[in-house]
Each structure stands twice: as C-alpha cells, then as structure tokens.
Amino acid sequence: MAESNGAVKTHRKAYLPLESNPQVFTQLINNLGVTALEFQDVFSVDEPELLAMVSRPVYALVLVFPTTPMYEEQIAKEEATRDSYTGSGAGEDVIWFEQTIYNACGLYGILHSVSNGDAANFIEPGSALARLLATCVPLAPHERALALEASEELEIAHATAGVQGDTAAPASAEDVVDYHYVAFIKSKSGHIYEMDGCKKGPVNRGAVLSADEDILSESALKFVREYIHREKDGNVNFSLMALVRA
Template structure:
C-alpha cells in the first residue's frame, strides 16, 4: 500500500477536514479510478519496470502521457532535501488560463495517489481524453478558475470524488488500513508535459506549487532522457538505491 500524509494543517491553519484511505500503487487500481472519473478507456496505467533496459521500455506504448512515482518519505534524506527546497520557493497562486499546468494543492490526508492521478489526467495530451459531462470534466470546469486554496476546498467538498476514490481504495491486493486517519510513509509525485509550453513539470500537491523542470523537445515525452534523469534524482537520493520505489506510466492502450 502506498500513499502519504500531507502536512497536518491547511495553509489557513485549520486541521484536515477529510481523510481518505490510501490507494495501492497498482496500475489496475489507478486505471479503474481514472475510468470511474470519466477518462476514456483508451488510457491506462502500466508499471515501468526499468528506466535503463531498452527491451523492457520497448513494451511501453508511446507517447508516455504522464509518470507517477511512488517513493518512501520516512527518511532523513527526503525530509531534509524537501524542506530546503520548499523554503527557497514562493507560494504558487496560478489559476485559470494563466496556468501552464493545472496544479492541485493536497489538503486531503492520505490522498496523494488521487492527486497524482488528477495531475496526470488534467495536463498534457491526457486532458483530451476526458469525457464531456463526466465527473472529471465537471471538476475541471469548477476548479480551473479558482486559486489554489479555493481549488483545494472544491476537491474536498466533492462527495462524488470521495466515493469514486473510496471504491478504488478498497481494491487491490494490499491490506487496507483500519482508519483513513492512519498515516503511511509513501508518497506519489507526478511528472507531466505541459500542453501549453511543452515544459516538464514535477507535480506534488504537498509542495508550494508545480516545479518547472525545463523545456522538452516537441517530440519528447515523459519517458525521454530529460524526464528519466529527473526520476533518477529521486532514486539516487537514498543510500539503499531504489528500495520502496515504483513507477507507473499513463499511456494510450493499443489493444
């Protein structure tokens, strides 16, 4: 089971209003949830088993539309590096048409898997696969004009989103925590290519905002050399290598 808690307070100092059961790091569970939200069944999540083996990478349909990285957070290295990075950043205030990517601040405890999914399907080519009048379409219509705090509250207030997430969270092979308020020590980060400026963005709802990692070539996707190097930064931070890490990719199913 993989997900993580977010900082204990909202930006306005209030406690969490919502706690979700964490999602299993399982491409079938993630795929079920995006379809339940209203993404075309042409899109699916798959495991990425290697970032270096050309044979294993050749099985992944291209272009890769988004990456979702799952990694352990209960390490001194991660906590120190994130704290230093966030201290040097300004709070993000983007909204509406001015945004190069659609970013969601995470205020629902243990729901970082859901935020990873929302980042993956709200940006890049994936956003073109959202069915009209679907739950996700309605969420985007409501959220995009809002500033980050109001956008976060809109997600919290969506009972339909909560029900869809719960249905996915009780699937999979892992033991579901007895309480949604039980914190777990894994976190999801998403990587997308902006459909507006072509840059690679690191999307983490527990950060101060999206992180622009630089421009990708027109024909470069999120499994290209640049994006892979960013993912490897995470893998290289811990002395034990990639223990506890997993990676999923959002692709168009060719079946």
Template structure:
C-alpha cells in the same frame, strides 16, 4: 518542520495501475487512457508508450524531506488562476490521498486533457475551479469523488487500513508536461506549488526523454539508491 493539519482523511490507494486506471475512468477520463507499470528505466524497448505522465511512488525518508524543505524556501505559494498557470496544480488538503492528487495531476495536464469526457467530474472541475483554493474546496466537498475513491481504495491486493487517519510511509508525485509549453513539471500536492524542471520535452515527445528519466534516477539515488523501494507508473494512451 511544520505539520500539516487536514480536515478530511481518505484511506490510501494501493500503487496498482489497475486501481488507478479504474478511478480515472470513473472520474471521466477516456477508456483509451490507462496506467501501466514501468519495470525498467534502462531498456527503451520495454517502456510503455506513448506515455503522457509519470507517477513515482517512494518512501518519505529524511533525504526527501530535507530536499523538499530546501526547494520550498526558493519559491512562493501557488496562487494563480487557470488562465495564467502553465500547469494545473492541486493542493493536497485530504490526508493520505497523495495517490489521488498524483492521478489528478497526470490526467489534467498535457495531452491527457484531450481525453477527458465533456460533462464529467474532471471536466467540470477544470472548467469551474480556476484557482488552487477553488479546486481544493471542490475536491474536499465532492460526494461523487469520495464515492469513486472509496470504491477504488478497496480494490487491489493490500489490506485496507482500519483507520484513514493512520500515517503511511510512501508518497506519490507526478511528472507531467505543460499543455502550454515544452516544460516538464514535478506536481506534488504536498508542496507550495508546481516545480518547473525545464524544457525537457519537444512538442512531439512522450514523457520518456532522457532528461525526465534522469530526474527519476535522481530521486532513487538521493534515497540511497535502493530502487526496490520505489515504483513507477506511466499514464499511457492506447
């Protein structure tokens, strides 16, 4: 398995909904959007709603790497433009920033796009960077993003790593709806592109359909069924 080389390194974000919410507001998302912990998959009345996207945090164990390698062999690298894409996908080119890429996937797809302020960092990114390569370069070179991210990474309860190049054992992926169709996509900047999970959402559904929840459960089962090693956040609209 090839090892990805990065030109830039960030301190990893704590998987904390307050930290994630603060960062999306700094980047231009409306205060009406925010992240909430998902504490159960089996009690519908306790799910935070209306949810626009999910971010799953999980250990990068051998089962995940093996599954990813099999799936990667089935499709080509993403190279389309925003005019053709069903979803906006960001290639991860900044080390240890998978939390950032999950946040970007959550707020830049589906109905969440309607809650991005005109003229903000996020709005400019979507309007001017029409290919994955353009988006990757824009994220790497943005001082505004780096400053906002550095502030967010120092928040939370976890100790900040001394070295941004140290590898971490957890990974973040996003599940979000296309703004062009009813399909749900797995969005992971460490893959070749977005993974279409099928038409699991109706036009008026939030993300918590049984089909989407089933995919989350599959992740947990694949890694041995230890749900305590996983956490889940939902991007919700107030």
C-alpha cells in the same frame, strides 16, 4: 505499496490510501470519465529492453517512493526558498492542486496526470472529472483545494478504488503510511513539471521537451532517477507508473 500522507498543510478530510497498482489507478480514472487512457507499470528507468515494453506516447509518470528523513530534509530545504503558487485559470501552463486531503497523495498524482498536457484531451465531456475541472480551474489554489474536498463524486470514486488492489487497505483513513506520490507531466509549453500537492506549487524542472518527445524521454527520466539515487542506503522501494493510451 500504499501511499504517504505527505506534509499536508490542513487536515479536514482523510481518504483511504491508494495502492500503487496500475489497475487501481486505471479504475479510478475510468470512474471519473477518462476511459481512453490507462496506467502501466514501468519496470526500469535504466534498462532499454524494459523501457521498450511501455506503450508510447506516455502522457504522465507517477512515482511512489519512501518518505525517508533524507527526503523530508531535502524537500524542506527546497521549499524554504520557493514562493507559494498563486496561479489560476485555463491560461496557466499547468493545472496544480494543493493537497489538503490526508492520505490522498495517489489521488493528486492521478489528477495532475490526467488534467495536464495532451492527457486532458481524453477527458470525456460531461464526465465527473470534466465537471470538477470546470469548477476548480478558475479558482485560486486554496479555493481549488476546497472545491476538491467538497466533491462527493470524487470522494465516492476514490473510496471505490481505495479498497481495491492486492494488499489490505489500512483500517482507518487516518493511519500514517510512509510512501508518497508525485507526478511528472509535460506542460502545454513542453516544459517538464514535477507535480506534488504537498509542495508550494508546481515545480518547473527547467527542461523543455520537443513536440515529438514524451515524458518517458531521457530528459524526463533523469528527474525520476534523482529521487531513486537520493537514497544513499540503497532503498529500492520505488514504483513507477506511466499514463498511456488504453
């Protein structure tokens, strides 16, 4: 599966969309400086036998799903009642990135996954990602987004991953595709957050995980199921990946 552009607010730069493929995602985080972690497929959110195949702990979940009219309508209603996020600095419970790069939802899902919670402890000092975060984290959300756009290291790493995978990449980074990525992470305080750069900010889902619970716990999986069950026509074109120890 490839990814959707999402409701990007500005459009100065476009990337080839990433395939929903654990090897592709893992290659990208390795290139950025996270070699101790990898992505794995999660083949079911309901069957205990298949869930047991996933390595634990799980540091983040990345969900790719079809952007149907039903989804767009639901998100428009939710976002209409929310204020835009204005947080900045290392003291925030999460690090969130506004998406301003077209067709880069997968990249933002990856950044949200590896930059938050315990996953951030695996970022190699001096790596491309460490340098990028040192620049971005102190900034306000929109300035942070511009700093991401300006990163040549990030663009090169993404371009390398964008041509990998089992399906052909779109002919142009400007092509419209109809899938979108969101990440679910455990924050510093243990809260479950939905991280989507096309929304107004991080979404605190109102649930708190205990110290020994990870983001593949039942408390978190119910939010993934909400996306799947929202599709009344039975659309099954969903894919879920887990960020785990390599």
